[in-house]
Amino acid sequence: MGTIGLVFCCLIPWLTQAAASELDKPCREKCGNVSIQYPFGIGKGCYHNSWLEVTCNKTGDGRRERPFLKRLELELLSLSPYSETVLVNNPVIYINCGTNKEDNSNNVISNFTAKLTGSPFSLSSSYNLFGSAGYGNLVTVLNNQIPVSSCLQPGSGNSYCYIKDYFPENLTSFAAKMTQIFPGAKVSNRCSNRCSSAFIFDERMIMYSEIFPYSYWPFLRTLGIETTHVPVTLEWSTPNVTCDLGPGHYSPSNISDVIIIIIIIF
Template identity: 35%
Template sequence: MALLGCEEKCGNVSIPYPFGIGANCYYDSWYEIVCHKYFSPPKPFLRRLNLEVMEITLKSGLFNYQMLTVGTSPLNICTGGVVGNSSSTQRNTSVDLGGSPYRFSRDYNVFMVKGCAGGVVMMNRRNKILAGCASICPKNYSIVQNYCYGVSCCQTPIPIEYSLDFYQIGFDDEAIPNSYTCMAAALMADTFTAW
């Protein structure tokens, strides 16, 4: 529940304490939510990290847990067909939760790549590879599927030994073919089946 006198929802998302919208409605600045009402319906964002909040789950009882589901944009790259002249569109190449109370869950996320351009890696702050995926497409392959096993889509779990307060995504440029093609890569909820 929200604190007395505080907004309980932003759009379709419930905002329970310790999160909150407005002064004196949240535990500290890491839990401050801004409700952007120019979206329809309005969308909540964590103010300090500028990440869209998709869902807040607080469970108590035999199995206590707190989960914050956020939306991040995939890293996208498209090649124009000439080696050395590739045009790319890239956004959110890294996500940094350093200093915050949040971590990306290894239990609920997978690293996913979609497209036909080759290999992609997820790295930590020191550029150490945490996970990698390669996706291929046979010639004249039509994509009609709801699975992700290496043909036009690849997914892999995050190694258990890593605490994910930061990740960055990089494409293996040498694996990108000469023909026009696009790929996208992101850390995603492991229940997500399609983009």
């Protein structure tokens, strides 16, 4: 009769008191109306790396809280860890607006902030469109000084245009160039048609505005030269982040805290 061997494997946590204290530390899961999920987090030990750190700031009146991606200094509107995307409130850039706008005053070419360069974030080509507000100008998008798309503003009526056909992948910065097509017309007492804005925004803002014109996203109804921020989707990628389940979970990153016991019975 042969010998039968049975092997039992057990995983036994072997944590020091300090490590247990760190793992048991609760992480804040919400800021304002936004759920904060790992690998993003608020507070030390609650995020995968510093690019994914979130701060929860109070508004000026102290009545509300708003989450921000700390290193990018962008307001976080929502996040989707499983699709590796975040929706943020992104500043609009202005072109040739004189004293009406503080940034990029009297410039024909204006550069999008390059905060994304060197980060794990890029502007999503799946969700975003390029847009512009103003009257009678051709606004061209430049990537590394190469034109990639353009948007012709209307001469009257709605003050915006947007591009549906093409958006480059892995875009972290861009420049916008304005060319007057219908020069000289006064749009208002404060602003002539030489003043334009350029921005990248999430195309779902248009979908929701057209289907639900009085919904939470009245994007097209409020879009204009005075718009300062627009929602934009960023994609992010961090190597091995799926192997780390967050504080309080075992993963390959803390396998040293586990002892494997093998028992052989004959």
